[in-house]
Structure formats: structure tokens, C-alpha cells
Amino acid sequence: MNKFVSVKDVRNINALVESALAYKKDPYKDNTLGLRKRIGMLFLNPSMRTRLSTQVAAQQLGMDAVVFNVGSEGWALEFEEEAIMSGNTVEHVKEAAPVMGKYFDILCIRTFPSLKNRDDDYSELYINQFIKYAGIPIVSLESATLHPLQSLTDIITITEALGSRQSATAHQKPRIVLTWAPHVKPLPQCVANSFAQWVNAWGGADFVITHPEDYELDPSFTQGATITHNQDEALKNADFVYVKNWSTFNDYGKIYVNDPEWMLTNKKLALTNQAKVMHCLPVRRNVELSDEVLDGPHSLVTTQAGNRVWAAQAVLAEILKG
Numbered sequence: 001m002n003k004f005v006s007v008k009d010v011r012n013i014n015a016l017v018e019s020a021l022a023y024k025k026d027p028y029k030d031n032t033l034g035l036r037k038r039i040g041m042l043f044l045n046p047s048m049r050t051r052l053s054t055q056v057a058a059q060q061l062g063m064d065a066v067v068f069n070v071g072s073e074g075w076a077l078e079f080e081e082e083a084i085m086s087g088n089t090v091e092h093v094k095e096a097a098p099v100m101g102k103y104f105d106i107l108c109i110r111t112f113p114s115l116k117n118r119d120d121d122y123s124e125l126y127i128n129q130f131i132k133y134a135g136i137p138i139v140s141l142e143s144a145t146l147h148p149l150q151s152l153t154d155i156i157t158i159t160e161a162l163g164s165r166q167s168a169t170a171h172q173k174p175r176i177v178l179t180w181a182p183h184v185k186p187l188p189q190c191v192a193n194s195f196a197q198w199v200n201a202w203g204g205a206d207f208v209i210t211h212p213e214d215y216e217l218d219p220s221f222t223q224g225a226t227i228t229h230n231q232d233e234a235l236k237n238a239d240f241v242y243v244k245n246w247s248t249f250n251d252y253g254k255i256y257v258n259d260p261e262w263m264l265t266n267k268k269l270a271l272t273n274q275a276k277v278m279h280c281l282p283v284r285r286n287v288e289l290s291d292e293v294l295d296g297p298h299s300l301v302t303t304q305a306g307n308r309v310w311a312a313q314a315v316l317a318e319i320l321k322g
């Protein structure tokens with residue numbers, strides 16, 4: 001693997017999941033793989049889980065990790081080709097990326113979408129410019145449209161939960177439901193796009209996406225899933241419910257309706273096959289999910305966040321070996 005920005009960079013999802021679970025059993029088994037190697041982690045946007053789990057993963061492989069909050073502490077970067085830099089941007093990615101490429105062995109980047117111009121966001125200009133100019137492997141810590149380390153974590157968490165479930169689901173595909181949830185502000189589509197892309201590529205599930213009308217996601221990620229506007233129907237017999245808000249894709253970056261009926265509660269959970277509940281975090285309690293669900297026995301959210309370390313470790317190891 002020479003970059004990790006989408007599921008398309010992964011040859012064998014199950015093998016990567018197995019590698020991650022092996023690191024979970026024995027975190028230091030490859031603690032010299034990254035010796036005298038350095039990872040740079042650039043944040044143009046805030047993070048807690050992605051930042052800390054990737055640092056921990058790198059350290060467990062013997063790597064030095066350097067975090068640079070470029071969005072708040074660095075020079076304002078320009079990404080457009082042939083830009084006339086007479087505005088606020090100070091340094092072009094054409095210089096910044098190759099300079100960082102000399103300091104590090106792997107470069108990781110977090111950028112969010114503007115949610116103002118869909119074509120710009122979906123062109124993934126920022127991460128693509130780093131891939132073009134850095135000259136070293138690039139790992140996405142979440143980009144304008146995708147969050148691959150989160151999605152790998154999600155498949156790891158589902159695989160792990162399935163393994164410990166002594167039920168008929170071991171012999172048939174689990175029903176995985178991605179449900180839209182209300183939120184107080186417009187959020188990117190990244191986590192939902194990415195989860196759909198990974199579950200479809202994984203192929204190990206009966207996959208359903210439910211959302212209110214007008215919240216369709218980009219079909220290039222959802223193709224293969226059953227899509228319904230009826231949340232109750234979708235939840236029936238679900239084995240896993242993944243809760244996430246996203247803003248509109250078609251009339252880009254908006255909140256149309258914010259019906260609190262879409263919040264996942266114990267009453268809704270009763271429709272499922274005792275489903276496990278997932279969310280990438282951070283979560284708005286009693287807006288997206290009720291306290292009773294988050295604090296209840298079905299919630300996997302902190303296990304899921306814990307698994308971020310093993311996903312990152314498996315990906316970094318694969319790049320180091322490559």
C-alpha cells in the first residue's frame with residue numbers, strides 16, 4: 001500500500017481487519033517495524049480520536065509522530081494551481097508538500113469540506129495536491145468526502161462483534177443499517193459516504209441506508225445498498241445500527257428537516273434484532289442518540305473509538321512493509 005485515502009487503496013479488506021485484530025491482541029509485536037521512521041500528522045481541522053489513536057498506533061510500531069496543527073498554527077496554504085497569491089494564502093502546497101516529504105516517511109492529513117461548493121469539495125483538491133507533491137505515502141485522517149480510517153475501524157468493530165455473537169447471524173449476512181440522525185448544524189457527508197463505500201466493498205452485509213427525503217448521498221458510494229425513507233422499516237431485524245447525521249448532498253451542504261423523531265431511542269431499538277449501536281463520535285447526546293441508548297448495553301461507541309488505534313496501526317504497518 002502506498003497511500004490510504006479510500007477503500008480503493010486496500011487490496012483485501014478482511015486481511016487488513018485480521019491484521020488490526022492481531023495488533024489488538026499484541027500491540028507491540030511489530031514495535032521495531034517503524035524504527036527511525038517519522039510520521040507527520042497535519043491537521044487543518046479539529047480532532048480528538050483520529051489524532052490520538054494514530055499517534056499511539058505509530059508509537060507502537062516504533063515510529064516518531066509529529067503533530068502539526070497547520071490550520072491554526074501554520075502558514076495559510078494555497079492549493080489551486082496557477083493561483084495568484086495576492087490574498088490570504090501565504091505558501092503553496094507545491095512548496096509545502098515536498099518540504100514535508102523531506103522531513104517525514106509518511107504524511108497524514110485531515111481536512112474538512114467547505115460545504116459551500118460541492119464540485120470543489122468532491123474534487124478532493126487538498127488531499128490530491130498532497131498526493132501529487134509530497135513524494136511520500138499519504139494517509140487520510142478524513143478528507144472532504146471520506147473518512148477511511150473510521151470506516152476500517154467500523155468494519156473491524158462489526159467483525160469483532162459478529163465473532164462474539166453466538167447466533168444464527170454467524171451463518172448469514174448481518175443486517176447493517178446506516179441511519180441519518182438530527183443535528184444542530186450542517187455536517188459533512190464523509191463518514192456516511194465512507195461507511196457506505198466500505199460496507200459495499202466488504203460485501204459481508206445486507207446493507208440498508210435510511211434517511212429523510214432530500215438527504216440522498218452520492219450514489220457512487222451508496223450503490224449496492226437498499227435505500228429507504230422509512231426508518232422504522234429499515235430498523236426491523238437490524239443487527240447493527242450506525243447512527244450519523246449528514247447535510248444535504250444534492251442542494252449541497254444544507255439542513256432541510258431536522259425531525260427529532262429520527263433520533264435513535266430505546267423505543268426504536270426495540271424494532272431491531274437486539275442491534276449493536278455505532279457512532280463515530282463526537283456525538284450530540286439526546287439529539288442524535290438518546291442517553292438511554294448511549295449508556296445502554298447495546299452501545300459499541302467507546303469500543304469502536306478504541307478500535308481506531310488498531311485500524312491505524314494495520315494501515316501504517318502495511319505502508320511500512322510496502
Ligand code: CP
Nearest residue numbers: 047048049050280281
Ligand atoms: N471520529 C473521529 O474522527 O473523531 P475525531 O474527529 O475526534 O478525530
